[in-house]
Amino acid sequence: EEEDLPYEEDVLRNTYSVKCWFRYIDHKSSAPNYAVNMIYERALKELPGSYKLWYSYLRLRRKQVKGKCLTDPMYDETNGAFERALVFMHKMPRIWMDYCQFLTDQCLITRTRRTFDRALRALP
Numbered sequence: 233e234e235e236d237l238p239y240e241e242d243v244l245r246n247t248y249s250v251k252c253w254f255r256y257i258d259h260k261s262s263a264p265n266y267a268v269n270m271i272y273e274r275a276l277k278e279l280p281g282s283y284k285l286w287y288s289y290l291r292l293r294r295k296q297v298k299g300k301c302l303t304d305p306m307y308d309e310t311n312g313a314f315e316r317a318l319v320f321m322h323k324m325p326r327i328w329m330d331y332c333q334f335l336t337d338q339c340l341i342t343r344t345r346r347t348f349d350r351a352l353r354a355l356p
Contacts, residue, residue: 236256253271328347
């Protein structure tokens with residue numbers, strides 16, 4: 233879109249700037265979920281080690297599924313986002329705690345237990 237152009241140029245010039253990505257995300261905050269998620273995904277592709285981006289993205293994904301039926305495919309997409317985050321953020325207790333709580337809320341007992349086990353092995 234036309235109004236996205238300055239933000240697109242900004243992130244192209246400063247690909248590794250978390251601040252530039254967050255400005256773009258703020259600009260798109262009232263856009264449909266898929267549009268905001270796509271910008272987060274692009275940002276995380278460039279900055280996979282950014283805790284700030286991952287944490288913010290995962291919080292948004294949880295907010296997007298809140299109140300939806302547990303069988304909604306968005307739950308699987310959010311679980312997938314958590315798994316991708318843990319590839320880079322496996323030493324971050326907050327990500328593990330949020331993911332375990334999210335799985336508990338979905339009543340995925342075996343998966344939750346296995347994830348708790350993984351967290352205990354991964355964390356110092």
